[in-house]
Every structure is written in C-alpha cells, then in structure tokens.
Amino acid sequence: MFTPKYPPADHAPTASTTTASAVPATITPAPVTPAPVSNRPTIQLTPGSTLALVGGGTAVVLIVGTVLVSMLLAVAITGVSVAICAVVLRSLLNDSRKGR
Structure with a gap:
C-alpha cells in the first residue's frame, strides 16, 4: 500500500542482427x-x-535616497x-x- 509503484523501465531499441555488413554504419552529424x-x-x-537617461537616473537615485534617509530618521526619532x-x-x- 505504501510502497511506490515505478513505471516500467524504458529500453533502447537493439540493433538488428540481420544487416549484411558486420561493419557499423558511420553516423554523419x-x-x-x-x-x-x-x-x-x-x-x-x-x-x-543619453543626457535624458543620465538625468532620469540621477532623479531616481535622489528620490530613493531621500525616502530611505527619511525612514531612517523616523526610526531613530522613534527609538530616542x-x-x-x-x-x-x-x-x-x-x-x-x-x-x-
């Protein structure tokens, strides 16, 4: 009941022994x-x-920095x-x- 049931193992097809030549065929890539x-x-x-991208990036950095500093100050003032x-x-x- 609790033992796993595995599917039957897949077997690769075996080469046929009825080929006329005993030399294996070469496989071309x-x-x-x-x-x-x-x-x-x-x-x-x-x-x-380029100037617009630099200006936009600078504005984003300044805004995110301002928000993070204000949050840090709020935590510090609350702790004090x-x-x-x-x-x-x-x-x-x-x-x-x-x-x-």
Missing part, C-alpha cells in the same frame, strides 16, 4: 544552421537621449523617544517605591 537574425531594431543613443519615555517611567517608579 546534422548540418549546423546559423542563428536567425533578429528583426528588432537596434537602440541608437544620441547625445540628447521610546528611550526617553523609559527613563522617565523608571524614575517615576523609583520615586514611588521610595515614598517621596
């Missing part, structure tokens, strides 16, 4: 066809398009405010235990 040429147009960069709250709560609890 198929001719190699050249790779087809692509019909897509090539991209030609002009000085104007939590630390300040912990110090204030600790001092309040210590004062209440001493009976002041």
